[in-house]
Amino acid sequence: MRPKALLALLLSAVLLATGCGTGSGSAKDEKGPVRLLVFGAPEELAAYRTLIEAYEKARPGTDVQLIEASDRKDLLARLATSVAGGAPPDLFLMNYRFYGQFAAKNVIEALDGRIAASAVIDPADYYPVAMDAFKWGGKQLCLPQNVSSLAVYYNRTLFATYGVPEPKAGWTWNDMVGTAIAMTRDSRGVVVKGTESEGAAVRPVVHGVGVEPSIIRLAPLVWSNGAEIVDNPDRPTRLTLDTPAAREALKNLVDLRQAYGVVPTDEEVEAEDDESRFANGRLAMLLSSRRSTTTFRSITDFEWNVAPLPVYQKQVGVLHSDAYCMTRGAKRKDAAWRFLEFAISEEGQRIIAATGRTVPSHIAVSQSPAFLGPSQPPRSAKVFLDAIPTVRALPTVSTWPEIEDVTYGILENAVHRGDRLDDVIRDLDQQTRPLFARGEHG
Numbered sequence: 001m002r003p004k005a006l007l008a009l010l011l012s013a014v015l016l017a018t019g020c021g022t023g024s025g026s027a028k029d030e031k032g033p034v035r036l037l038v039f040g041a042p043e044e045l046a047a048y049r050t051l052i053e054a055y056e057k058a059r060p061g062t063d064v065q066l067i068e069a070s071d072r073k074d075l076l077a078r079l080a081t082s083v084a085g086g087a088p089p090d091l092f093l094m095n096y097r098f099y100g101q102f103a104a105k106n107v108i109e110a111l112d113g114r115i116a117a118s119a120v121i122d123p124a125d126y127y128p129v130a131m132d133a134f135k136w137g138g139k140q141l142c143l144p145q146n147v148s149s150l151a152v153y154y155n156r157t158l159f160a161t162y163g164v165p166e167p168k169a170g171w172t173w174n175d176m177v178g179t180a181i182a183m184t185r186d187s188r189g190v191v192v193k194g195t196e197s198e199g200a201a202v203r204p205v206v207h208g209v210g211v212e213p214s215i216i217r218l219a220p221l222v223w224s225n226g227a228e229i230v231d232n233p234d235r236p237t238r239l240t241l242d243t244p245a246a247r248e249a250l251k252n253l254v255d256l257r258q259a260y261g262v263v264p265t266d267e268e269v270e271a272e273d274d275e276s277r278f279a280n281g282r283l284a285m286l287l288s289s290r291r292s293t294t295t296f297r298s299i300t301d302f303e304w305n306v307a308p309l310p311v312y313q314k315q316v317g318v319l320h321s322d323a324y325c326m327t328r329g330a331k332r333k334d335a336a337w338r339f340l341e342f343a344i345s346e347e348g349q350r351i352i353a354a355t356g357r358t359v360p361s362h363i364a365v366s367q368s369p370a371f372l373g374p375s376q377p378p379r380s381a382k383v384f385l386d387a388i389p390t391v392r393a394l395p396t397v398s399t400w401p402e403i404e405d406v407t408y409g410i411l412e413n414a415v416h417r418g419d420r421l422d423d424v425i426r427d428l429d430q431q432t433r434p435l436f437a438r439g440e441h442g
Helices: 003-017 042-058 072-084 096-103 112-117 128-133 156-162 173-183 215-224 244-258 266-271 274-279 292-296 333-344 346-354 382-390 400-417 421-438
Strands: 034-039 064-069 091-095 142-144 151-155 285-288 304-307 322-326
Touching (some): 034 042, 034 072, 042 064, 042 292, 042 333, 042 346, 072 091, 072 096, 091 096, 091 333, 096 142, 096 322, 128 142, 151 156, 151 382, 156 304, 215 244, 244 400, 266 400, 274 285, 304 382, 322 333, 400 421
Parallel strands (some): 034 064
Antiparallel strands (some): 142 322, 151 285, 151 304
16 A cells, blocks of 8 residues: 555544544633644745744734644644644645545534634635635635646746747647657757657657646646546546546556657656756756746746646646635634634735745735736746636545545556556546545535
């Protein structure tokens, strides 16, 4: 069993064993700081520290403690064990794809009453697709700070060096493949065609594109081709990657490595992940969400920008959204709410937007110079806003983290090992059906 799948089972066991975290906290806020649990790269954590500093400066006497998890796995484990121990953080920041396991166990405090009483928060000020992603059982459990989608980051300097046209709106999947082939170069700057198994003379020093072999990267391609990834987006029971259109999108993803050799090998990815490879100038394009921007703003060796995802039949994106959630066992709920209210308000979102971390969920902030200002890259930040009307959320089911983990292993083998497509689709279906059956829905 893969480590992440084992972790998901342990989390479920911990939450069940502890009565699902149903403690409501004391009637009166306890003394001490509001504790906020997050994870992220150093640049992301710095953004949250900036937000906290601004809050404490604007409201003397307040105290917010940032609890820094090393990665998502660590955050999930810390949250589960702290709930089990009766001392959860007051707030945590989590992607909608992962919060369902906690929502299903009643760990999260519903915020509808506080929102209704707030003089600061008006749900109409926020993008509905992000707000809706954090509704469970008809209740607003968490409030989103961002509404990102996938974009294609690209190295403008490399494109100019090789004389290849930059990506542009409306480009197709085949356009992207052709561009990736043209940008895959050896140490002499010569195009490297094909994979090593097809007799390529040398390994590329620059690969054309990087894309994670995951369901969250595959989903928008399947949707763009007119297909679905599950049988029922609201109450899914199985993956539907066996349809002709879904199968085509999956095959084309696999072919990036197996047919064209434009993505790094698994050994190369193990040695240097795609984000680092891009930042080091050895990857021409990368499919990633807004969160990469904070890291890439430290790049000084070349100029970069973003372009929309390539299109099959229609433009479709996949939602990436994180939200602040309050635990039902929080000891300082009123104080936690005041910080949460600030964090997602227009004031708070302008602060975090200036760091580059987010596509603000607050509509007015997203359309302001705080986000669109040209002083820092990417110069085409509007690409993220243009994608919002097209983004779709992945299914909200409590077992989705396990489904992602299982599908990642299968898709990774398909891309890097070249497993037969029929076997890949069969394994994806057989190994995820029990997880869908066990899942709870919002």
